[in-house]
Amino acid sequence: MSDDDNKRKAAELAAQKAAEAAKSTTFDHDSDHDDPDAEVIYRKLDPSSPYFLGSNDHSGNMICTVKLNGENYERWARSMRLSLRGKRKWGFVDGSIRKPVNPIYLVDWDAVQSTLVQWIMNSIEENQKNSIPYFEEAKPLWDLLQRRFTVSNGQRQQELKYELAQCKQTATMSVASYFGKLEKLWDEIDNYNPVPACICGMSEEFQKKKDEAKFHDFLFGINQERYGNLRSQLLAQDPLPTLDWAFKAMNQEEQLQKRNAVVKSDAVDVMTFAVQGTNKELGMRKPHVMGNMVFRSGGEIDPRILMYRVCILSGLYLV
Template sequence: MSLKSHRKFGFCDGSIPHPKPTDKFMLEQWEVVHCTIVQWLRNTIDPSVLESVPYVEDVAILWKDLEERFAVVDGTSIHSLKTELAECKQLKGMSVTSYYGKIKSLWDALAIYEPPFACKCGRCTCDIASQAVKRLDNERLHQFFMGLDSTLYGNLRNQQFQLDPLPTLNRGYHAALQAERLLLGSASA
């Protein structure tokens, strides 16, 4: 993401080509950025993995090697993440914020493997993309409340699911935070 936000990902995918040797200034600028990206990538790779990464000076070759090894989508990874999601619970003494962070990281990891459906033709008038996003938000709202401590948040869960339409995940999270503050306030009084 950092490479994209700085408009440098093109070095990795090859869309920022090597300048012609006749343009010495551009060539020098390109090489400085290129070497910086190679070094940055190598510095961010886990040391145990770095041992198996060949030293190459071409960032596109390095990126392709890493992508071929680590960006593999397989059913086992997806199943593992979905199992973790199904078993994700707010542990005793865990704050709502910590629990949400834990489940959100699982959702984010799963979204890499299973991005939301979207219209690819550009001519759809049925608004399927927003319907898919709403369904995903509802599913996550249910998962979030299923994992919350039911003795502390059971009543809140029941209240939230009686609303029509269902609240968004962010609204549900906010309601849980408010309930936690009330519980902590009454515990200290």
């Protein structure tokens, strides 16, 4: 075999090895492979990639506990944003991750978009789904829901301030339940008035003022009959305690009142049992009462019951 034949065979073998290596190559979405004629290759993605879908990321999952019913858009949108950010998928919804030009990445893009559309639709009440057109990508679907269900800022802020002023703790409402109602209103209000990001220290001062306003909101609506004394004590402190401290104090007072009520109830039960036993022991008919004197039917004072107080209405002997 001539040298030319050997060289030709060596070149063919090298070309074959190069082709096999190219077929097994995996590309990252952040790399610079932008050949529009490249063959679509199914690749194993890194879990840190936003395109990665784990074994638990089924399209039928409910990733948000709040379902959009047409009247709770702000709360629903906030919950969905948190869930999607936790899965590194929010960039596909807000548009910060753009559709790739390279066909190599289109398979992963389509897979993520289909899953996101399903996740969003799964979090919408059935009576609202009928009015939503078909979408293949998440961003136009999200934009439609935002346009359709967002209430104007001014109107919604007025509604929230009114609801906050009317939020009161009822006689049967626990401190935790009352505080939870306030927190939902505060969270939505904070969406319209976020703390400015700066390094000059003004953001800390702004947050401090907001926390102080929440402290007064909490005490303003607290049940005055049950917690009025503690409320006055907290307001008299200088400087004012934090909101968390006020909640802790009110919660402890609630638990103390519950324990005292149980002890009092037990004491009444014991007293009732003792009185019933005393009446049975004496074996007497309902005595005749005149002032603080207790007489038998014959008119004489019963010496055995001088040590007891008698209920004027029931005639029972009280220990």
